[in-house]
Ligand SMILES: N=CN[C@@H](CCC(=O)O)C(=O)O
């Protein structure tokens with residue numbers, strides 16, 4: 564048995580419970596002063612406050628002194644596209660000359676450019692490259708993340724991406740939750756035939772992914788010039804039938820019914836939601852779908868920001884994620900996402916903490932294990948170089964983590 568004591572915690576701040584927090588509860592955090600956490604074999608066994616120490620903790624194998632700083636749960640990044648070949652830095656100049664995200668995609672660039680490079684990439688090279696990204700994420704306080712396929716678009720390349728995600732989940736300290744996103748774009752070989760592509764994905768890829776346990780969730784890009792409402796519905800219904808949890812990229816640029824569909828089918832999450840309309844909001848509230856908001860993508864695209872305050876008022880659980888990908892958000896910095904959630908979504912620090920811990924944890928099916936600091940949960944936590952959450956929302960552009968602990972092991 565290995566034991567770890569974290570003592571002299573100035574403030575331990577955490578949401579409480581293993582379920583998605585909505586409405587007023589989004590802003591409810593427990594705050595313990597002068598606290599300590601005792602961990603046995605990677606699991607939290609006792610939390611004390613008021614200067615008391617957990618029973619027997621004086622003989623802990625390792626003692627970490629938090630020096631009266633802030634401790635929160637490890638962050639959960641619920642939306643990434645972290646496995647990809649190449650980069651797309653050449654798009655910066657194209658955008659400066661006036662091309663939009665969809666202009667570039669329609670002209671065979673954007674996602675399709677990354678698809679060409681990912682198809683060519685060697686699996687071991689992809690593993691190495693993505694492993695480095697995971698190191699950087701952990702160094703910034705993320706201890707659990709989701710990762711999507713979707714830059715392969717053919718059978719072998721999609722499975723290659725999922726194999727990479729599976730290998731990293733096994734060998735890296737990060738918990739990585741795999742999502743299959745075969746319908747991320749219409750591949751060049753199916754140009755003008757999106758229905759046939761969806762039929763192939765439903766008939767060949769989804770059953771294989773399920774049978775070989777390569778992904779827990781299925782996702783699709785429901786967007787103008789990509790997949791429409793009917794195609795998205797067909798794909799998600801098939802995925803549901805096979806037992807996948809459902810996600811959908813909805814209303815990023817045009818509101819074509821994606822968020823409405825999310826609520827109708829009981830999707831676990833709908834992502835982006837920049838252009839969501841009233842009908843979509845009502846459907847998500849009714850369906851219990853989490854809004855996976857991606858403010859760094861709005862920032863990078865120079866787009867509007869999703870109406871997160873309205874979502875909270877309507878009782879929709881809000882999560883905030885990085886959307887790390889090589890096109891619309893080449894950053895995995897969830898601390899910057901937290902700054903933007905405050906400044907652009909007008910979310911309060913407590914609401915932001917919920918949006919990067921328990922709500923995304925539930926949206927990736929890990930709410931019972933991570934996302935809060937409570938007895939019985941996995942010991943994933945961050946000691947911040949800050950006295951409180953307000954400081955984390957206020958400072959930006961610096962990495963504010965002092966120490967990162969994953970399953971009771973000191974990573975940083
Ligand atoms: N919008 C669709 N997919 C990704 C971007 C992928 C890319 O541009 O490579 C997103 O969620 O932002």
Ligand SMILES: [Zn+2]
Nearest residue numbers: 642644812886
């Ligand atoms: Zn995405």
